[in-house]
Amino acid sequence: MSIRSSRILLQPLTPGTRSSSHSLLARRITYLLRRFAPVLAPLVLVGVSHAQGTMDFSGATTLMQTFKTFAIYAGAVICFGGLIFAGIRMMSGRFQDAIPGLFGALFGAGVLGWGAGWIGSLTGQSM
Numbered sequence: 001m002s003i004r005s006s007r008i009l010l011q012p013l014t015p016g017t018r019s020s021s022h023s024l025l026a027r028r029i030t031y032l033l034r035r036f037a038p039v040l041a042p043l044v045l046v047g048v049s050h051a052q053g054t055m056d057f058s059g060a061t062t063l064m065q066t067f068k069t070f071a072i073y074a075g076a077v078i079c080f081g082g083l084i085f086a087g088i089r090m091m092s093g094r095f096q097d098a099i100p101g102l103f104g105a106l107f108g109a110g111v112l113g114w115g116a117g118w119i120g121s122l123t124g125q126s127m
Helices: 003-010 015-054 058-091 095-123
Strands: none
Touching (some): 058 095
16 A cells, blocks of 8 residues: 555545545455455355255256157157158159168167167166
C-alpha cells in the first residue's frame, strides 16, 4: 500500500472523498479475491468430490435397457426393410439393384446382434 492510499484511509469521509474510498475498497476486495482464489477453488472442489460416493446410478441400467431395446427394434426394422427392398428388386429381375437392399439387411442384422450385445455388455445384462 502506498503512502497516498494510507493517507486516504486516515482522512475523514467527506462527500468528495467517498468516491475515492469506494474505489479503494473495490481495489482492496479485488486484491483479496485474487489472493484467496487459488486457496478457495480447491476447497470448493474438495467438498464436491466428497459427494461423489453418494451418487446413485440405479437409473443407468434402465436407460441402457431402453437403448438395447431400441437397438433391437431398429435393427429388425432395418433388416426387414432391406430384405423387402431386395426381394422386390429380385422379383422384377433386377438383381444388381437388389444388392444395396441386401447390404441394408446385413447392416440391420449387425445393429440387431452386435449393437444390442454391446449395449447389454456395458451394464452386465445377460442376452
